[in-house]
Amino acid sequence: MKYTEEHEWLRVEGDLVVVGISDHASEQLGDIVFVELPEAETTVAKDDEVVVIESVKAASDILAPLDGEIVEVNEALADNPALVNEDPTGDGWFFKMKIEDMSALDDLMDEAAYKEFIA
Amino acid sequence: MADTTGADLKQTVLNALHRDMGAKMVPFAGYDMPVQYKLGVMQEHLHTRAKAGLFDVSHMGQVILRPKSGDVADAALALETLVPVALLELKEGRQRYALFTNDAGGIDDDLMVANRGDHLFVVVNAACKDADIAHMQANLSDTCDVTPITDRALIALQGPEAERALAVLAPAVAEMKFMDVATVDIMGADCWVSRSGYSGEDGYEVSIPNDRAEEITRALIADEAVELIGLGARDSLRLEAGLCLYGNDLDPTTSPVEANLNWAMQKARRAGGAREGGFPGAERILKELADGPSRLRVGLLPEGRAPMRAGVELFAEEEGGAPIGTVTSGAFGPSIERPMAMGYVATSHSATGTRLFGEVRGKRLPVTVADMPFRAATYKR
Numbered sequence: 001m002k003y004t005e006e007h008e009w010l011r012v013e014g015d016l017v018v019v020g021i022s023d024h025a026s027e028q029l030g031d032i033v034f035v036e037l038p039e040a041e042t043t044v045a046k047d048d049e050v051v052v053i054e055s056v057k058a059a060s061d062i063l064a065p066l067d068g069e070i071v072e073v074n075e076a077l078a079d080n081p082a083l084v085n086e087d088p089t090g091d092g093w094f095f096k097m098k099i100e101d102m103s104a105l106d107d108l109m110d111e112a113a114y115k116e117f118i119a
Numbered sequence: 120m121a122d123t124t125g126a127d128l129k130q131t132v133l134n135a136l137h138r139d140m141g142a143k144m145v146p147f148a149g150y151d152m153p154v155q156y157k158l159g160v161m162q163e164h165l166h167t168r169a170k171a172g173l174f175d176v177s178h179m180g181q182v183i184l185r186p187k188s189g190d191v192a193d194a195a196l197a198l199e200t201l202v203p204v205a206l207l208e209l210k211e212g213r214q215r216y217a218l219f220t221n222d223a224g225g226i227d228d229d230l231m232v233a234n235r236g237d238h239l240f241v242v243v244n245a246a247c248k249d250a251d252i253a254h255m256q257a258n259l260s261d262t263c264d265v266t267p268i269t270d271r272a273l274i275a276l277q278g279p280e281a282e283r284a285l286a287v288l289a290p291a292v293a294e295m296k297f298m299d300v301a302t303v304d305i306m307g308a309d310c311w312v313s314r315s316g317y318s319g320e321d322g323y324e325v326s327i328p329n330d331r332a333e334e335i336t337r338a339l340i341a342d343e344a345v346e347l348i349g350l351g352a353r354d355s356l357r358l359e360a361g362l363c364l365y366g367n368d369l370d371p372t373t374s375p376v377e378a379n380l381n382w383a384m385q386k387a388r389r390a391g392g393a394r395e396g397g398f399p400g401a402e403r404i405l406k407e408l409a410d411g412p413s414r415l416r417v418g419l420l421p422e423g424r425a426p427m428r429a430g431v432e433l434f435a436e437e438e439g440g441a442p443i444g445t446v447t448s449g450a451f452g453p454s455i456e457r458p459m460a461m462g463y464v465a466t467s468h469s470a471t472g473t474r475l476f477g478e479v480r481g482k483r484l485p486v487t488v489a490d491m492p493f494r495a496a497t498y499k500r
């Protein structure tokens with residue numbers, strides 16, 4: 001698992017990358033009540049605002065972690081946004097994307113580096 | 120995201136207790152206050168509706184108005200010069216909601232006024248308390264001693280188990296009705312209790328001497344039905360109950376008529392009443408009571424799941440046109456399991472059931488004008 005400074009995690013599944021937010025981020029945001037996902041088959045550039053999450057406290061944007069194409073989104077979040085709190089690194093994933101250059105992942109933090117980042 | 124150390128912030132006497140109980144502290148109205156505890160906002164809200172929640176509201180201003188004549192009617196008449204509310208009729212042992220208005224007919228704060236026999240006891244909002252106290256001292260000192268009470272904490276115990284939990288320590292509170300006030304002995308401390316609150320639930324507010332506040336609060340939360348509740352859930356509870364938050368839904372430019380608070384302005388202070396007018400901004404307020412306001416506070420239910428928060432502009436049409444209103448409070452309602460809001464709209468668009476559009480992140484999303492409260496209150500009348 002890789003992490004961004006925006007508290008997203010990325011996990012490689014075959015030729016796709018699954019993206020969600022970290023346990024730490026989910027905890028800090030509080031109870032999540034709404035998730036607005038992008039359309040599948042959307043081409044995105046790194047740092048594009050692709051997901052809006054609203055917690056009981058505020059709205060936050062989730063940025064595209066890398067250049068690529070969003071190929072699948074987690075439709076279950078529309079009816080059950082609380083999945084992001086219950087299982088942020090599992091069932092609470094946001095989208096799967098195809099990344100042109102998988103080596104870009106190497107520049108992201110690994111788990112140990114992320115733990116240090118949030119400490 | 121970092122925890123605030125609160126170096127420049129004031130603290131209530133329960134500050135150590137909050138930290139001890141795992142509160143996330145935030146600055147609020149100059150105080151270091153708990154926004155949530157370990158349960159989180161959603162569960163704290165639901166717990167209050169299901170059992171009982173205890174809120175530290177010691178940051179609010181407690182003030183005594185003691186009439187120099189010894190007759191509480193003189194204090195009531197004096198305070199009536201600052202509020203469009205009938206206080207002369209407020210009986211001993213009863214409490215009433217009131218509003219400080221300004222010369223422009225806007226609202227400078229909302230408050231609770233209790234008749235405690237030989238004096239009035241007033242509770243005002245934390246953010247406004249210094250100004251409110253100065254306002255009362257400037258205008259009431261001829262007839263009253265205006266004394267801020269700084270040696271007492273204030274807690275609210277709200278929810279269906281509030282009566283049982285408080286009655287364990289003070290059986291007399293079970294006999295009180297909504298908006299009754301009484302002096303009650305709790306664990307040997309002289310406490311001022313009202314059967315009221317700001318959650319839409321039955322419950323109490325209890326003013327406790329500072330040196331006994333933590334001990335009594337700990338005794339209450341030792342009850343398995345009682346949880347500490349932070350400001351986050353306090354906000355969603357009051358919004359579900361259709362209650363205004365000063366600074367969001369009420370402000371110095373908004374009149375009580377626009378705010379749909381006509382129920383708080385009794386006949387005696389209206390045109391043709393025994394003590395008509397005689398409060399700041401009476402000209403505008405009486406005119407709006409007669410002719411209707413140009414805009415009105417309404418409840419709003421977004422159709423989708425996206426919350427519409429304070430500042431969202433409201434439109435009559437899905438495309439084009441100028442805004443006809445603005446959201447002033449918006450959140451997810453944990454008990455009604457949907458987003459909810461309140462705001463101000465042109466009176467022409469204020470009828471219940473009117474479909475409007477709120478602009479959220481550049482998109483106009485449907486929202487319907489709805490009756491409040493969103494969840495029926497459970498006061499013990």
